Amino acid sequence: EAQVTQNPRYLITVTGKKLTVTCSQNMNHEYMSWYRQDPGLGLRQIYYSMNVEVTDKGDVPEGYKVSRKEKRNFPLILESPSPNQTSLYFCASSQDGSYGYTFGSGTRLTVV
Amino acid sequence: AQSVTQPDIHITVSEGASLELRCNYSYGATPYLFWYVQSPGQGLQLLLKYFSGDTLVQGIKGFEAEFKRSQSSFNLRKPSVHWSDAAEYFCAVAPNSGNTPLVFGKGTRLSVIA
Numbered sequence: 001e002a003q004v005t006q007n008p009r010y011l012i013t014v015t016g017k018k019l020t021v022t023c024s025q026n027m028n029h030e031y032m033s034w035y036r037q038d039p040g041l042g043l044r045q046i047y048y049s050m051n052v053e054v055t056d057k058g059d060v061p062e063g064y065k066v067s068r069k070e071k072r073n074f075p076l077i078l079e080s081p082s083p084n085q086t087s088l089y090f091c092a093s094s095q096d097g098s099y100g101y102t103f104g105s106g107t108r109l110t111v112v
Numbered sequence: 113a114q115s116v117t118q119p120d121i122h123i124t125v126s127e128g129a130s131l132e133l134r135c136n137y138s139y140g141a142t143p144y145l146f147w148y149v150q151s152p153g154q155g156l157q158l159l160l161k162y163f164s165g166d167t168l169v170q171g172i173k174g175f176e177a178e179f180k181r182s183q184s185s186f187n188l189r190k191p192s193v194h195w196s197d198a199a200e201y202f203c204a205v206a207p208n209s210g211n212t213p214l215v216f217g218k219g220t221r222l223s224v225i226a
Binding site: 033035040041042043044045048058090092094100101102103104105106 | 146148154155156157158161202206213214215216217218219
C-alpha cells in the first residue's frame with residue numbers, strides 16, 4: 001500500500017531533550033515536506049526537500065533540522081525542544097504537484 | 113507570495129442541506145488547487161484537485177469544486193451533507209511548476225446537526 005509512515009504517533013518529552021520524528025514513504029517520491037498544525041493557524045511548512053541532499057526552509061524552520069540522505073526517508077529533528085514546539089506534525093510526499101500530496105497520519109508532540 | 117484564504121472559520125449545516133466552503137487564493141498564475149479533509153484525530157485526506165481542463169472537478173465522498181479564474185476562487189460544494197462529513201476542511205495551492213511547497217488555508221470546521 002502506498003503510504004507515508006510517521007513515527008511515533010504520540011510523544012511527550014521534556015524541554016531540551018533531543019528527539020527525532022521519522023518519516024518514510026514507499027512511493028519513490030522526490031518531494032517531501034514537514035508541516036506543523038496549530039489551532040487557528042492551519043498547517044505551516046517547516047522544511048521541504050526536492051530530492052536527496054536538497055533541503056530548504058519553509059515558513060517556520062526555527063528550532064528544527066532535517067536531513068535527506070535517502071529518497072524514502074525525511075526525519076525531523078528537534079535538537080532542543082521547547083514548549084512552543086508542542087504541536088501536531090505531518091509529513092507529506094509528492095512525485096509531482098499535479099498528482100497531489102500524500103500525508104502521514106501525524107505525530108502529536110507535547111513538550112513539557 | 114502566494115496565499116490562501118478560507119473566510120469561514122466554522123460553518124454549521126443541517127444534515128441533508130447543501131454545503132459550500134469558500135476558498136480564495138492569491139497567485140500570479142493558475143496554481144494547482146486542492147481540497148483536503150481532516151476528520152477528528154486523523155490525518156489529511158485528499159478530496160479533489162484541479163490543475164487544468166474542466167473547471168468543475170469531482171472528488172471523493174460526493175464533493176465537487178469549481179475553479180473560477182476571474183474570482184481566484186476554488187469553492188468546495190456538496191449537494192447533501194451527511195453527519196459523517198463533520199470535519200475540518202483545508203484548501204491548498206501549489207505553483208504549477210513541479211515539486212513545490214503546498215500552501216494551506218487556515219481551514220474551515222464543518223459541524224453537521226440533525
